[in-house]
Amino acid sequence: MQEEIKIEFKDTNFWYNSKQILVGINLKIYSNKITALIGPSGCGKSTLLRCINRMNDLIPISKIDGKLLYNNENIYEKDTDVIELRKEIGMVFQKPNPFPMSIFDNVAYGLRIQNMKDKNKIKQIVKESLEKADLWDEVKDRLNLSAFRLSGGQQQRLCIARSLAINPEVVLLDEPCSALDPLATAKIESLLRKLKNERTIIIVTHNMHQAKRISDYTCYLLNGKVIEYSGTAEMFDNPKNKLTKDYINGEFG
Amino acid sequence: MPNYRNIKEKLIELLLSTASITALLILIGIFVFLFITGIRTFTEISPTEFFLGNEWNPTAYGEPKWGILSLVIGTIIVTFGSLVIAIPLGIASAVYLSEIAKPKIRETIKPVIEMIAGIPSVVLGLIGILFLSPLIAKIFGLSSGLNAFTSSIIVGVMVLPTIISISEDVLTSLPNEFRESSLALGATKWQMIRMTLLPAALSGIVAAIMLGLGRAVGETMGVLMVAGNSRAMPISFFDPIRPMTANIAIEIKEVVKGSLHYEALFAIGLVLFVMTFVVNFISDIIIEKQVRKYKW
Ligand SMILES: Nc1ncnc2c1ncn2[C@@H]1O[C@H](COP(=O)(O)OP(=O)(O)OP(=O)(O)O)[C@@H](O)[C@H]1O
Ligand SMILES: [Mg+2]
Numbered sequence: 001m002q003e004e005i006k007i008e009f010k011d012t013n014f015w016y017n018s019k020q021i022l023v024g025i026n027l028k029i030y031s032n033k034i035t036a037l038i039g040p041s042g043c044g045k046s047t048l049l050r051c052i053n054r055m056n057d058l059i060p061i062s063k064i065d066g067k068l069l070y071n072n073e074n075i076y077e078k079d080t081d082v083i084e085l086r087k088e089i090g091m092v093f094q095k096p097n098p099f100p101m102s103i104f105d106n107v108a109y110g111l112r113i114q115n116m117k118d119k120n121k122i123k124q125i126v127k128e129s130l131e132k133a134d135l136w137d138e139v140k141d142r143l144n145l146s147a148f149r150l151s152g153g154q155q156q157r158l159c160i161a162r163s164l165a166i167n168p169e170v171v172l173l174d175e176p177c178s179a180l181d182p183l184a185t186a187k188i189e190s191l192l193r194k195l196k197n198e199r200t201i202i203i204v205t206h207n208m209h210q211a212k213r214i215s216d217y218t219c220y221l222l223n224g225k226v227i228e229y230s231g232t233a234e235m236f237d238n239p240k241n242k243l244t245k246d247y248i249n250g251e252f253g
Numbered sequence: 254m255p256n257y258r259n260i261k262e263k264l265i266e267l268l269l270s271t272a273s274i275t276a277l278l279i280l281i282g283i284f285v286f287l288f289i290t291g292i293r294t295f296t297e298i299s300p301t302e303f304f305l306g307n308e309w310n311p312t313a314y315g316e317p318k319w320g321i322l323s324l325v326i327g328t329i330i331v332t333f334g335s336l337v338i339a340i341p342l343g344i345a346s347a348v349y350l351s352e353i354a355k356p357k358i359r360e361t362i363k364p365v366i367e368m369i370a371g372i373p374s375v376v377l378g379l380i381g382i383l384f385l386s387p388l389i390a391k392i393f394g395l396s397s398g399l400n401a402f403t404s405s406i407i408v409g410v411m412v413l414p415t416i417i418s419i420s421e422d423v424l425t426s427l428p429n430e431f432r433e434s435s436l437a438l439g440a441t442k443w444q445m446i447r448m449t450l451l452p453a454a455l456s457g458i459v460a461a462i463m464l465g466l467g468r469a470v471g472e473t474m475g476v477l478m479v480a481g482n483s484r485a486m487p488i489s490f491f492d493p494i495r496p497m498t499a500n501i502a503i504e505i506k507e508v509v510k511g512s513l514h515y516e517a518l519f520a521i522g523l524v525l526f527v528m529t530f531v532v533n534f535i536s537d538i539i540i541e542k543q544v545r546k547y548k549w
Pocket of ligand 1: 016021043047
């Protein structure tokens, strides 16, 4: 079966000042799959992820060249609508970072940004999003509670619900479980597995087991270069590159 | 062997606590002095006349008048006017400095603003008398530009740095995650500021405004020089006024120590003290709350 390509890096290079962080990246991300990005600390995983929703634009010293296609269009053209792009490509960060507002307002935030006024519709979408994030049952009686009162795992699922509310096609997750315990992690993993039916998911993780458990494809990044990229089972059972083998074994061992 | 480090720490502790207790005692002392002197006024003047009478003329021959209402209103008008000027300007500048200005521009502007806070109020008063008030008189066709409007501008300039620098501190101290997650949801920069940052910083900004308010209420020299100092009840913003502070400063040098007039001025001081104390107290509570809110 031919996979549909959602995102494609074409000879993408990235610099902070004169320091090159990403080197000649060529990478195809497939629709409705979970792709894991692994690699040692500082190798450029977050940077690569943040190229996709152009969050790196916020850092004035950053520079990018090459192409990055999303739905077959280069998102680094002059006339790219970055705001629109970020509505379609959601992001969940390493540290749960809800806004200092109620649970409800957190999820409704993206809708209000888009000027949605219909209160019933907002309520409906907030409920659906919390359900998709497996959080609804835990918070349905206290939607007006400050989001800070939730546990770390709940906060992270709230952040996922918040990004799902505006119905993104792609969800980027940067080590979403690194601050969570195994139980909260398991919840998020099962939730991601469900989500991939409708969305494309890219997840950065330090946890080899996690990559193996949930992803369809895995990309091993080292010093800003793609060392190996293949189906997850293949990569873990039979890594082609010695560097990949060392890393995987080292991290597992 | 004696534990010298322990002794040293005990000594430092003692020194610090002595200093803070001294400060507290001085504060209490001032209050007690104000209170004892001021409260005597009410053995001869009824509180109703004092607080609600709108004529203040203690030296009138035969029938002196002791109503401070027009003075209180003078204070309220200047405070209100100065805040109307300083709040929007202050918040806008703080947002600009913290969210929009390039680091280089911020590093240049911040010290300049802090220098404004350091300008002696008498200098601002001079500028008010020599430049601002003739200008205002000309623009609005008034016979004199020494009035509530001019004083509001001068006091507004004085409280502006307080409002800017505290609001800016509060905004900059907000976690960067708020900005990133807002933008990642497709917010524009302006939406991020309006829907995330300002609400998150609200209580801190309110506290900044309260501190500015406290300063505006207590400001003396600047207003004394440009307010016109008429004791008549002000009706419009372009009327000369005499705020409570200015009134004390003007009259204290002419009164006989221990006289009723002398005591009444202390009573006005007492009212001022209570006003600023309440304002500062409330803003302290708000700041405290704001600081605790984001420890997560
Ligand atoms: N804002 C920045 N300015 C300058 N250099 C940066 C910036 N952010 C990251 N870097 C550098 O870019 C390189 C890649 O960083 P990146 O955050 O992408 O790594 P990472 O693979 O996500 O690491 P980790 O696993 O620790 O999160 C690092 O050397 C880092 O020091
Ligand atoms: Mg990272």
